[in-house]
Amino acid sequence: MDSFKRLIRKATLSYKGLFAVMSVQQYLMVNLGSPLMQMLCFTLIARYVYGTVDISHWFIGNALVLTYFNAIFGVGVQLTQEKNSGTLKLLVASPSSGVGIFLPRAMLHIFDGLLTVLFGLVIGSLIFDFYLPISSWPAFLLILLVASFSAMAFGLIISCLGLLTRDLNLVLNIASMAMLGLTGANFPLDRMPVWLQPIGQLMPLTRSIEASRSLYSGALLSDLSGILLGEFILGIVLMAIGVVMFSIMTRVAVKLGVLEMF
Numbered sequence: 001m002d003s004f005k006r007l008i009r010k011a012t013l014s015y016k017g018l019f020a021v022m023s024v025q026q027y028l029m030v031n032l033g034s035p036l037m038q039m040l041c042f043t044l045i046a047r048y049v050y051g052t053v054d055i056s057h058w059f060i061g062n063a064l065v066l067t068y069f070n071a072i073f074g075v076g077v078q079l080t081q082e083k084n085s086g087t088l089k090l091l092v093a094s095p096s097s098g099v100g101i102f103l104p105r106a107m108l109h110i111f112d113g114l115l116t117v118l119f120g121l122v123i124g125s126l127i128f129d130f131y132l133p134i135s136s137w138p139a140f141l142l143i144l145l146v147a148s149f150s151a152m153a154f155g156l157i158i159s160c161l162g163l164l165t166r167d168l169n170l171v172l173n174i175a176s177m178a179m180l181g182l183t184g185a186n187f188p189l190d191r192m193p194v195w196l197q198p199i200g201q202l203m204p205l206t207r208s209i210e211a212s213r214s215l216y217s218g219a220l221l222s223d224l225s226g227i228l229l230g231e232f233i234l235g236i237v238l239m240a241i242g243v244v245m246f247s248i249m250t251r252v253a254v255k256l257g258v259l260e261m262f
Contacts (some may be wrong), residue, residue: 010104014078031112032119035069038062039120042186043128059128060216061185061209063120064144067113067151068179068205072172074109075155080162088163089259092250102242105159106152113148114141132216139221140212146228147208150235151179154204156242163249164258184209204238207231 039062046058082088124130132140158175162168181187182200189200200206208231211224253259 008104008107011107014105014108031069032116035066035116036120036123039066039124040127042180043124046186047128055128056130056216057213058186059124059130060212061183063117063124064147064209064212065179065183065185065205066116066120067144067148068176069116070109070113070148071151071155071204072158072176072179074112075106075152076158076172076175077162077168078105079159080168083162083260086260092254092259102156102159102239102246106156106239109155110145110148110152113151114144117144117148136215139215139224142221143208143211143215143224143228146231146235147205147212150204150208150231150238153235153238153242154179156239157245160242160245160249163246163253164256166258178203179205182206202234204231204234207234 039059042062043055043059046055050058079088079091082091121130121132154175158168158171161171165171182189182192182196182203183205184200185205189197189206192200207227211227211231214224214227215221
C-alpha cells in the first residue's frame with residue numbers, strides 16, 4: 001500500500017506541476033475546448049464529403065483519437081518542462097528507475113484522456129445524433145482505457161526526445177499529425193500508399209479505433225478481444241522502448257551537457 005500511495009502522490013504532483021498554473025477556464029479551453037473543436041472540424045468535413053450518409057463511423061474515430069492530445073502535449077512535454085525549470089538534472093541523478101519516473105507521469109493523463117473523450121462523445125451525441133446502447137458502454141470504456149494507455153506510452157517516447165533537443169515543437173507537431181492521419185480516424189488505411197499502411201498498423205489507437213467502430217456496429221466484446229490485446233501489448237512495448245530510451249538518452253545528454261535549457 002505504501003508503494004501504491006507513493007505512486008499516486010508522484011502522479012498527482014506531476015499533474016499539478018503541469019496544470020497548476022492554469023485557471024479552471026484555461027484548463028477547460030486547453031484540455032477540452034481545443035480537442036473538441038478539432039473533433040468537430042474533422043467530423044463536419046466527413047459530413048461534407050459523404051453528404052447525408054451516417055458519419056458515426058468517422059465521429060467515433062475522431063472522438064477516440066482525442067486521447068492523443070494528452071499523450072503528445074501532456075506526457076510528451078514532461079521531461080522538456082523539467083529541463084526548462086532546471087530540475088531535470090535532479091531527476092536524472094535520483095535513484096528512481098525509468099518506470100518509477102514514467103509511470104506516475106502517465107497515470108493521471110490516462111484518466112484525463114478518458115474525460116476528454118467522454119466529453120467529446122456527449123457533445124457529439126447532441127450534434128450528430130450519436131447513440132450507443134447502455135449495454136455497450138462497459139466494453140466501450142474498456143476500449144477507451146486501453147487506447148489511452150497505448151497513447152500515453154507513445155507520449156513517453158516523445159518525451160525522451162526532449163532530452164536531446166532544445167525545441168520539441170517540431171517533434172510534437174509531426175507526432176500529432178501522425179496520430180491524426182495514420183490511425184484510420186480520418187482516412188481509410190486501405191486507401192493509403194502501400195508503404196504507409198504498415199506504419200499505420202504500428203501506430204497506437206489504430207486498433208482501438210477499429211474496435212470501437214466494430215462495437216458500434218454490433219460486435220461483442222469477445223469478438224474484439226484479439227484487437228484489444230494487440231493494442232495493450234503495443235502499449236507495453238512502447239513503454240518499454242520509452243524506458244530504454246530514457247536510460248540511453250540521459251547518458252548521452254550528460255555527455256553533451258544538455259540537461260539544462262541554456
